[in-house]
Amino acid sequence: MSTAPPVVVDGLTKRYGARTVVDGVSFEIARGETFALLGPNGAGKSTTVEMLEGFRSPTSGTARVLGVDPRRGDGDWRSRIGVVLQSTGQAGALTVREILTHFARVFPHARDVDETIAAVGLTEHARRRVSKLSGGQQRRVDVALGIIGRPEVLFLDEPTTGFDPQARRDFWQLIRQVASDGTTILLTTHYLEEAEQLADRAGIIAGGRLLALDRVDAIGGAEARTPIVRWSDASGRHEVRTTEPAAVVRSLGGEPAGLEVVRPSLEDVYLELIGSTEPEEAAA
Numbered sequence: 058m059s060t061a062p063p064v065v066v067d068g069l070t071k072r073y074g075a076r077t078v079v080d081g082v083s084f085e086i087a088r089g090e091t092f093a094l095l096g097p098n099g100a101g102k103s104t105t106v107e108m109l110e111g112f113r114s115p116t117s118g119t120a121r122v123l124g125v126d127p128r129r130g131d132g133d134w135r136s137r138i139g140v141v142l143q144s145t146g147q148a149g150a151l152t153v154r155e156i157l158t159h160f161a162r163v164f165p166h167a168r169d170v171d172e173t174i175a176a177v178g179l180t181e182h183a184r185r186r187v188s189k190l191s192g193g194q195q196r197r198v199d200v201a202l203g204i205i206g207r208p209e210v211l212f213l214d215e216p217t218t219g220f221d222p223q224a225r226r227d228f229w230q231l232i233r234q235v236a237s238d239g240t241t242i243l244l245t246t247h248y249l250e251e252a253e254q255l256a257d258r259a260g261i262i263a264g265g266r267l268l269a270l271d272r273v274d275a276i277g278g279a280e281a282r283t284p285i286v287r288w289s290d291a292s293g294r295h296e297v298r299t300t301e302p303a304a305v306v307r308s309l310g311g312e313p314a315g316l317e318v319v320r321p322s323l324e325d326v327y328l329e330l331i332g333s334t335e336p337e338e339a340a341a
């Protein structure tokens with residue numbers, strides 16, 4: 058087995074005419090790691106993922122997935138990756154079990170069809186046509202199709218869009234299980250809590266450029282994660298950023314009104330980073 062990381066991206070760039078939509082992006086994803094790519098609409102996340110899946114060609118830079126240039130990936134390579142595209146597949150007339158059975162035959166080490174249906178919470182709907190399912194249920198079929206081949210690298214592009222909160226939590230459980238089997242996962246999502254729950258590391262991208270790349274609990278740097286103590290008194294509302302929140306609380310003597318100690322979340326850090334980009338850059 059190769060020791061190279063399963064995903065290696067170096068200076069990846071995509072231009073459409075004069076527009077650069079992915080601009081010199083570099084990162085690696087280690088074997089078994091879950092990596093989240095975060096960024097606003099139009100940031101370049103799907104374009105990056107689609108270049109890794111071999112569906113789009115880079116203008117410059119390189120990508121290697123399982124040691125292979127995705128544009129040159131053959132059938133064997135494709136059977137080792139799993140893809141959940143952003144748009145829902147239209148598998149109209151087939152039932153859930155039929156479409157999964159059909160795809161399972163394509164892969165040399167496919168998962169058990171009924172276990173996979175159960176894992177995505179569709180056992181009750183296994184005999185229903187995919188076209189008769191709700192949007193969120195169809196999305197679960199997409200996810201089932203992405204994992205049926207027991208991929209070594211799984212690409213999930215906004216997998217839980219349209220899921221209700223319980224379905225999202227069930228999905229997280231499923232992805233944790235897939236990750237614990239050693240699968241390397243690249244996830245894009247607009248739900249920062251999802252990235253916090255699932256990802257080991259994340260990259261934040263805006264205007265095609267990678268603004269930050271780190272462990273999910275460290276992204277933005279120590280400064281951005283400094284706790285904030287807030288309280289109110291007769292003179293109004295106060296806020297202090299401090300590495301020693303307990304000492305600040307003690308110094309207040311007793312418990313002042315509205316006391317809260319907040320550790321900035323990934324969402325706070327993300328909004329600060331995205332907010333600091335030029336609007337036209339973020340929109341470009």
Ligand SMILES: Nc1ncnc2c1ncn2[C@@H]1O[C@H](COP(=O)(O)OP(=O)(O)OP(=O)(O)O)[C@@H](O)[C@H]1O
Pocket residue numbers: 073078096097098099100101102103104105143340341
């Ligand atoms: N075929 C194309 N021709 C020209 N521009 C394109 C093409 N495909 C995508 N783009 C542009 O590239 C930019 C990046 O799009 P991309 O879909 O990668 O963003 P994203 O980060 O995935 O956004 P979202 O969160 O909305 O899915 C967008 O401005 C989009 O309009």
